[in-house]
Amino acid sequence: MSSITQPIGGHEHAHDDHAHHPTGIMRWVTTTNHKDIGTLYLWFSFTMFIVGGCMAFVIRAELFEPGLQIVTPEFFNEMTTLHGLIMIFGALMPGAVGFANWMIPMQIGAPDMAFARMNNWSFWLLPPAALMLLISLFVPGGAAGGGWTLYPPLTIEQGMGMDLTIFAIHIMGASSIMGSINIITTILNLRAPGMTLMKMPLFCWTWLITAYLLIAVMPVLAGAVTMLLTDRHFGTSFFNAAGGGDPILFQHVFWFFGHPEVYIIILPAFGIISEIIPTFSRKPLFGYASMVYAVAAIAILSFMVWAHHMFTTGLPTAGILFYMYATMLIAVPTGVKVFNWLATMWKGSISLEAPMMFALGFLFLFVIGGFTGLVLGIVPLDVALHDTYYVVAHFHYVMVAGTLFAFFGGVYYWLPKWTGHMYDESLAKWHFWLSFILFNVTFFPMHFLGLAGMPRRVPDYPQQFADWNMVSSIGAFGFGLSQLVFLYAVIKCIRGGKPAPAKPWDGATSLEWTLPSPAPYHSFETPPVVR
Ligand code: CU
Numbered sequence: 001m002s003s004i005t006q007p008i009g010g011h012e013h014a015h016d017d018h019a020h021h022p023t024g025i026m027r028w029v030t031t032t033n034h035k036d037i038g039t040l041y042l043w044f045s046f047t048m049f050i051v052g053g054c055m056a057f058v059i060r061a062e063l064f065e066p067g068l069q070i071v072t073p074e075f076f077n078e079m080t081t082l083h084g085l086i087m088i089f090g091a092l093m094p095g096a097v098g099f100a101n102w103m104i105p106m107q108i109g110a111p112d113m114a115f116a117r118m119n120n121w122s123f124w125l126l127p128p129a130a131l132m133l134l135i136s137l138f139v140p141g142g143a144a145g146g147g148w149t150l151y152p153p154l155t156i157e158q159g160m161g162m163d164l165t166i167f168a169i170h171i172m173g174a175s176s177i178m179g180s181i182n183i184i185t186t187i188l189n190l191r192a193p194g195m196t197l198m199k200m201p202l203f204c205w206t207w208l209i210t211a212y213l214l215i216a217v218m219p220v221l222a223g224a225v226t227m228l229l230t231d232r233h234f235g236t237s238f239f240n241a242a243g244g245g246d247p248i249l250f251q252h253v254f255w256f257f258g259h260p261e262v263y264i265i266i267l268p269a270f271g272i273i274s275e276i277i278p279t280f281s282r283k284p285l286f287g288y289a290s291m292v293y294a295v296a297a298i299a300i301l302s303f304m305v306w307a308h309h310m311f312t313t314g315l316p317t318a319g320i321l322f323y324m325y326a327t328m329l330i331a332v333p334t335g336v337k338v339f340n341w342l343a344t345m346w347k348g349s350i351s352l353e354a355p356m357m358f359a360l361g362f363l364f365l366f367v368i369g370g371f372t373g374l375v376l377g378i379v380p381l382d383v384a385l386h387d388t389y390y391v392v393a394h395f396h397y398v399m400v401a402g403t404l405f406a407f408f409g410g411v412y413y414w415l416p417k418w419t420g421h422m423y424d425e426s427l428a429k430w431h432f433w434l435s436f437i438l439f440n441v442t443f444f445p446m447h448f449l450g451l452a453g454m455p456r457r458v459p460d461y462p463q464q465f466a467d468w469n470m471v472s473s474i475g476a477f478g479f480g481l482s483q484l485v486f487l488y489a490v491i492k493c494i495r496g497g498k499p500a501p502a503k504p505w506d507g508a509t510s511l512e513w514t515l516p517s518p519a520p521y522h523s524f525e526t527p528p529v530v531r
Contacts, residue, residue, distance in 0.1 A: 033521070034116070034119065037101050040098075041126075045090070066462065078142050085169075086133060096403075103512060110190035114189055115178075115185065118181070129167075141161055151247070162232070180211035213260045248310070255310065262398070275413065275510060280351055301326065305327045308324065308326075354409070358432055389455075405435070424492055427485060438476075441478065445468035
C-alpha cells in the first residue's frame, strides 16, 4: 500500500527524508501528510461504498418479487436506514474530503493543510464511528430502523442501536467540522503569492463554500439528535406531544441540516466537473465568476427551503407557498452552472477519455435528477408523490449519477497525478458504460413505480409493482458488481502501468498540473516545485 503516494521510478529525489518517518501501518496511523490522509479518506469512502452497497443488495433482493422472502420487515428497515446513513456519512462526504485533502493544497500552492495533525484526527474519528453504526446491527433491538432521517416518535421508542447511531452521528459531525475548519483555513491563509481567491480553481471554491455550509449545519444535526437522546433517556419532551412537545419540531430541525446537506454532497462534485470539462474541451471554464456566484447563491438559498420536505405535515399555506417558490428559485443558479458547462464544451476540442465520459454522464443524469427535484418542489405534485419511489429515484439521480459519477471522473482524472501511472483506459470505459447503463436500469423504473403509487421503505408490495421492481433489482446487482471493474482499474493503476507525464491531459490549466506526477511525497518539508 505504501506505493500509493510515494514517488515511483525517477522521482526518488522527492523524498529523501523517508527514514525519519514511521513505515508500515504506523505511517498511516500517524501521518500528517495531506496526500496520505486524502488516500485514507478515499479508501475509507470506497470501503463504506461497498458496505452500503451490500445493504442495497439486501434491499433489492427483498424487493425482487412481491411477498416476504429473505429478511424480516424490521431488518429491512434497518437496512434502508443504515444504507442511507453509511452512504451519506461514510461514502459520499468522506470521499469529497479525500479529494479536498489531495487537491486543495496542490491547487493553491500550499505546502500542506493548515492544521496537519487535526487533519489526521479528523480522519481517524471516522472508522470508530462507522464501526459503531455496524455494531448497532448486533445489539438487542437491532439498529436504528426509522430511516436515515431518524424521525420521532419511532426513534424515541427504539433500542440501544439508536443510541449508537446518535453517538456515531456526533463523532462524524465532529470530524466534518474539523475537516471544514482545516479547509477554510488552508484556502484563506495558505494560498501561494498571486493566487487570489478569484483565480482559484473552481474545485477550491466549491469546497470553501461547502465547508461553511458544514460548519453551519452539522451543529444543528447534533442538536437534533441530542434532543432525541434526552427525550429517550433524560425525561425531556421536545418531540413528545404528551409532554407538550411536537414531533414535527424534529423535522424542522433535521431538515434545516438536511437540505443544505444535499448541497454539501453535490457542490464538491460540481467542483470536480468544473475541472474536468475545461481540460477535456481544451478551453478555459466559461463564466468563471458566474460559477463562483452561482455556487454561493445555491449555498445561501439552501438554508431557505428546508420545509419542502414537509409539505404534507400541515404547514400554513403561506409557508408552503414560500418554500415552494424558494425551492424553484434554486433552479436558476443551477441552470447557470449547467449552461456554463455546456458553453465550455461549445466549439471546444473535445476528447472522450474516462473522466470526460463520467462528466458527461453526470451532466445528463444530474439534469434529470434536478428536474425531478423541481417536480417534487411543486406542492400539489409533492403531496401526491411524497414518500413514494419517485422521491427515491430523484435523490439517487442526484447522489449516485451526480456525486458518485463526479467522484469516479475525479478519480480517473487525478489518478495519474496521484500514482504516477496512467490507468487502463479500456477498463475505465467499461466501468463507465456498465455504470451508466445499469444505473439507469436500476433507478429509472423507480420513477414509474413512484408515479404508480409505490411507497418507499416498505419490504413488500402488491402484484402490480412486480415487473419494474424486478428490472430495478437486476440493474442494482449489475451496477454493484460493475464497481469491481473500478476497484480493479484503480489497483492496477497503483501497481503499475504506463508512466504518467506531469501533464497527462493535453490542455490542463490548474496549478496541480505544474507538479511532477506523482506529486512529491512529504511536501510539508519539501514545498512543491513549480516547473
Ligand atoms: Cu431539500
